[in-house]
Amino acid sequence: xxxxxxxxxxxxxxxxxxxxxxxxxxxxxxxxxxxxxxxxxxxxxxxxxxxxxxxxxxxxxxxxxxxxxxxxxxxxxxxxxxxxxxxxxxxxxxxxxxxxxxxxxxxxxxxxxxxxxxxxxxxxxxxxxxxxxxxxxxxxxxxxxxxxxxxxxxxxxxxxxxxxxxxxxxxxxxxxxxxxxxxxxxxxxxxxxxxxxxxxxxxxxxxxxxxxxxxxxxxxxxxxxxxxxxxxxxxxxxxxxxx
Ligand code: APR
Numbered sequence: 001x002x003x004x005x006x007x008x009x010x011x012x013x014x015x016x017x018x019x020x021x022x023x024x025x026x027x028x029x030x031x032x033x034x035x036x037x038x039x040x041x042x043x044x045x046x047x048x049x050x051x052x053x054x055x056x057x058x059x060x061x062x063x064x065x066x067x068x069x070x071x072x073x074x075x076x077x078x079x080x081x082x083x084x085x086x087x088x089x090x091x092x093x094x095x096x097x098x099x100x101x102x103x104x105x106x107x108x109x110x111x112x113x114x115x116x117x118x119x120x121x122x123x124x125x126x127x128x129x130x131x132x133x134x135x136x137x138x139x140x141x142x143x144x145x146x147x148x149x150x151x152x153x154x155x156x157x158x159x160x161x162x163x164x165x166x167x168x169x170x171x172x173x174x175x176x177x178x179x180x181x182x183x184x185x186x187x188x189x190x191x192x193x194x195x196x197x198x199x200x201x202x203x204x205x206x207x208x209x210x211x212x213x214x215x216x217x218x219x220x221x222x223x224x225x226x227x228x229x230x231x232x233x234x235x236x237x238x239x240x241x242x243x
Pocket of ligand 1: 207
């Protein structure tokens, strides 16, 4: 597919892009939601009911993400290469709360579901880098209040971040890539439809297997992200003489 070198590319990623880095997805057989219930750890009601249990869930995931063996994989690196070498704008919208895209070099990046290595104070609204354990008693570094620091992640029933900016980018993009997501959670699952309704962008699914939204994509490349993403990115860059 020939794309205008000045074309705008919007990329959506999900847990599948980090699977080969050693982080579990959510809905695969060995996924996170096969081990714990969403209702127990990923809703505001769960946090109100059992703050220690919710903090422990995210403390374990934060500890896992800090492990030395968790590194960006070839898919993360290829998406960062696309951002740096593509002549037009490239925006990466990730559903993931890990920091592997940043560590791979992506800069024009939106974490629509928040970030595991950040904490937010429900009292003063301040947001802080937080790589260690977060406890119910942890005091807010800004206002000093205890008991109101939570993971800066979006729980079910909460609004994802930067939705207005994302909607505008989807409407005006020339190419939409969906990478490593099952297409089962909205609003992200509806992004491909927003691009199709704008009538402008070419839509491509890069996933291990067909997602729930498979029929909405113009083009599909199925296989491990560490293979299909670099292959696709390199063909794009070759098409504009950047590789
Ligand atoms: N390469 C590419 N895709 C893969 C790989 C891989 N190595 N391994 C798994 N996948 C695919 C799966 O086939 C699946 O389609 O990644 C997708 C992962 O889907 P989910 O587990 O549902 O994760 P995701 O789509 O990111 O979930 C969306 O749901 O629970 C919420 O907030 C959470 O952000 C998450 C959202």
